[in-house]
Amino acid sequence: MAISQEDLRTVMDRGVAEIIDRNEFRKLLDRDKPLRLKMGFDPSSPDIHLGHTVGLRKLRQLQELGHKVMLIVGDWTAQIGDPSGVSATRPVLTHEQVQENAQTYMTQFFKVVDRDRTEVFWQSEWFGKFDLADVVRLTGPFTVAQMLAREDFRRRWDANRPIAITELLYPLLQAYDSVVVESDVEFGGTDQKFNLLMGRELQEMRGQRPQQCFMVPILVGTDGVQKMSKSLGNYIGVDDAPEEQYGKALSLPDDLIIPYFNLLSDLPTAEIDDMSSAMEGGANPMEFKKRLAREIVATFWSEEDAAAAQAHFEQTVQRGEAPDEAPTLWFARSDGVSGAVAVSSEQGGAKTLVSLSTVEFLYHHHAELGLSQSRTAAKRLVSQGAVEVDGQPAGDTLSLRDGSVVRVGKRRYLRLLEDRS
RNA sequence: GGAGGGAUGGCGGAGCGGCCAAUCGCACCAGACUGUAAAUCUGGCGCCCGGAAGGGCUUCGUAGGUUCGAAUCCUACUCCCUCCA
Numbered sequence: 086m087a088i089s090q091e092d093l094r095t096v097m098d099r100g101v102a103e104i105i106d107r108n109e110f111r112k113l114l115d116r117d118k119p120l121r122l123k124m125g126f127d128p129s130s131p132d133i134h135l136g137h138t139v140g141l142r143k144l145r146q147l148q149e150l151g152h153k154v155m156l157i158v159g160d161w162t163a164q165i166g167d168p169s170g171v172s173a174t175r176p177v178l179t180h181e182q183v184q185e186n187a188q189t190y191m192t193q194f195f196k197v198v199d200r201d202r203t204e205v206f207w208q209s210e211w212f213g214k215f216d217l218a219d220v221v222r223l224t225g226p227f228t229v230a231q232m233l234a235r236e237d238f239r240r241r242w243d244a245n246r247p248i249a250i251t252e253l254l255y256p257l258l259q260a261y262d263s264v265v266v267e268s269d270v271e272f273g274g275t276d277q278k279f280n281l282l283m284g285r286e287l288q289e290m291r292g293q294r295p296q297q298c299f300m301v302p303i304l305v306g307t308d309g310v311q312k313m314s315k316s317l318g319n320y321i322g323v324d325d326a327p328e329e330q331y332g333k334a335l336s337l338p339d340d341l342i343i344p345y346f347n348l349l350s351d352l353p354t355a356e357i358d359d360m361s362s363a364m365e366g367g368a369n370p371m372e373f374k375k376r377l378a379r380e381i382v383a384t385f386w387s388e389e390d391a392a393a394a395q396a397h398f399e400q401t402v403q404r405g406e407a408p409d410e411a412p413t414l415w416f417a418r419s420d421g422v423s424g425a426v427a428v429s430s431e432q433g434g435a436k437t438l439v440s441l442s443t444v445e446f447l448y449h450h451h452a453e454l455g456l457s458q459s460r461t462a463a464k465r466l467v468s469q470g471a472v473e474v475d476g477q478p479a480g481d482t483l484s485l486r487d488g489s490v491v492r493v494g495k496r497r498y499l500r501l502l503e504d505r506s
Numbered sequence: 507g508g509a510g511g512g513a514u515g516g517c518g519g520a521g522c523g524g525c526c527a528a529u530c531g532c533a534c535c536a537g538a539c540u541g542u543a544a545a546u547c548u549g550g551c552g553c554c555c556g557g558a559a560g561g562g563c564u565u566c567g568u569a570g571g572u573u574c575g576a577a578u579c580c581u582a583c584u585c586c587c588u589c590c591a
Contacts, residue, residue, distance in 0.1 A: 307543095307544080308544080308545095309544080309545090317532095317533090318532095318533065318534090329543095331543095332542090332543045333543070335541090335542050335543070335544085336542060336543045336544045337542090337544070338544060338545080339542095339544090369541070370541080370542095371541045371542070372541090374541090374542080375541095375542095398542090398543085401543095402542070402543060403541075403542080456535095457535095459552090459553070459554095460553085460554075460555095461552085461553065461554075462535085462551090465535080465536075465550065465551080466535080466536070468536095468550095469535085469536045469537060469549075469550070470536080470537065471535085471536050471537075481557085493536095494535070494536060494537095495536085495543070496543075
């Protein structure tokens with residue numbers, strides 16, 4: 086398959102941590118047959134964030150060169166829990182949860198990867214009929230020492246911390262997947278190295294050409310320090326709303342702008358380099374960051390959504406105005422009382438609504454405002470000066486009109502409108 | 507089979523009879539500052555009453571008990587972990 090020099094560089098160098106074996110992989114790209122690209126996931130926590138998309142984008146690039154993705158739903162390995170990284174005991178998932186998580190995952194997965202060039206497998210297709218003889222045959226050739234070669238096993242072993250036998254099984258199951266789908270290349274983060282190499286080994290034992298291992302770098306999270314992860318809260322989710330993604334992207338430390346462009350956008354490398362030197366020359370990073378944020382939103386949503394998210398950001402954060410689409414609290418004049426809002430007087434055509442008190446208002450409308458249902462919490466907000474009405478700090482009692490906007494903290498708004506219908 | 511350690515707020519982790527609604531870190535919320543929802547600083551962070559001072563109620567695996575008083579002591583139970591074999 087003919088591949089341009091530029092594509093080749095993009096595929097093999099941009100956003101790549103390590104390829105084993107690099108030369109082999111290079112040769113495979115020149116073959117006529119589409120490559121079988123393997124990518125597995127455990128349906129244990131279904132949300133995909135930007136950190137995952139670094140690898141997914143690679144898959145996409147290769148799909149566009151004509152190759153095919155084998156997506157493996159790890160419904161068996163999910164039972165075990167990947168010991169890579171943190172070794173917390175995971176709750177065993179029910180069949181329904183697994184199904185559900187897998188669906189969520191795939192919906193997000195296919196925001197980046199081309200569904201038409203993807204084949205989906207479930208581990209249960211083969212492990213469902215595995216018997217003890219198969220297990221013995223699978224585990225037989227491996228030794229404990231081999232397993233202890235892996236860093237996290239080794240560490241726990243040395244520290245006398247428990248290692249479950251099923252955990253040792255994990256890499257083997259993953260390796261077996263490679264045999265079943267006859268994977269040519271398996272993708273994963275650098276933390277997957279051991280598991281990926283296991284696949285190579287097992288394939289060779291079973292008379293297959295060993296897969297290449299393609300490792301992508303771990304993405305640094307929005308805090309600029311630790312790797313992006315949901316549990317650390319420094320992530321941008323694929324499924325986050327456009328404004329959410331945009332806002333989170335803008336909160337990135339400036340020195341992450343360039344790496345993010347490299348790993349998460351299709352902008353030509355030359356253009357990225359230009360930005361880099363422009364910033365070194367004193368250009369305001371804000372503009373580039375906005376561009377980055379737009380790129381990100383557009384990847385997962387659309388250009389229009391990206392533009393809207395930017396407008397939203399500029400309006401609410403930079404200018405501190407209420408968003409157009411603030412939740413609305415409708416009140417009926419005839420009610421007299423709607424929730425905690427009471428119509429108290431009408432002067433010169435403009436009705437004035439007066440709440441019982443600011444605290445009561447927040448308490449009664451906690452749902453619309455996204456607050457917790459607690460008077461104490463509402464009181465705290467009031468005493469902290471977090472409440473304002475139409476741009477003016479609110480006192481102990483609110484004075485509201487048709488069209489008033491109540492703002493709580495930086496990001497919560499509630500618009501009051503009379504229901505004239 | 508034997509010996510030992512442990513279960514505390516969303517998480518991690520102090521406390522080991524009154525000064526504990528419970529140190530501290532993370533997360534979270536608010537304020538200030540900022541190009542930024544970052545960083546930093548300040549404050550807050552069980553529920554309820556009160557303008558406030560303050561008061562009340564429910565929490566430290568579960569169930570009982572000792573005590574004027576228990577997250578802290580005792581008993582039983584449940585679960586987790588480590589070491590020896």
